[in-house]
Amino acid sequence: MMGEKIFFSRSEAASLLSISLRTLDNLQARKEIHVRRVGRKVLIHRDELQRFARRDHATGNCRRAQHDTPPEGAPA
Numbered sequence: 001m002m003g004e005k006i007f008f009s010r011s012e013a014a015s016l017l018s019i020s021l022r023t024l025d026n027l028q029a030r031k032e033i034h035v036r037r038v039g040r041k042v043l044i045h046r047d048e049l050q051r052f053a054r055r056d057h058a059t060g061n062c063r064r065a066q067h068d069t070p071p072e073g074a075p076a
Helices: 010-015 022-030 045-052 060-068
Strands: 005-008 034-037 041-045
Touching: 005 010, 005 045, 010 022, 010 041, 034 045, 041 045
Parallel strands: none
Antiparallel strands: 005 041, 034 041
């Protein structure tokens, strides 16, 4: 039990999730990933990473696609 890591740094978490640090920061800002702060350190709990990894996620393209669709009744 003592050998298992419980908390991960931002860079470790991003690497484990195969995302960039910027994406991790955006997820944190949107409260999709919850972090813990210890002093100046930002740590992410192992269970939080697993919870996030198991969820379905919308991509940024979904938002863009909504904006590209013409208004209802407008010619396509």
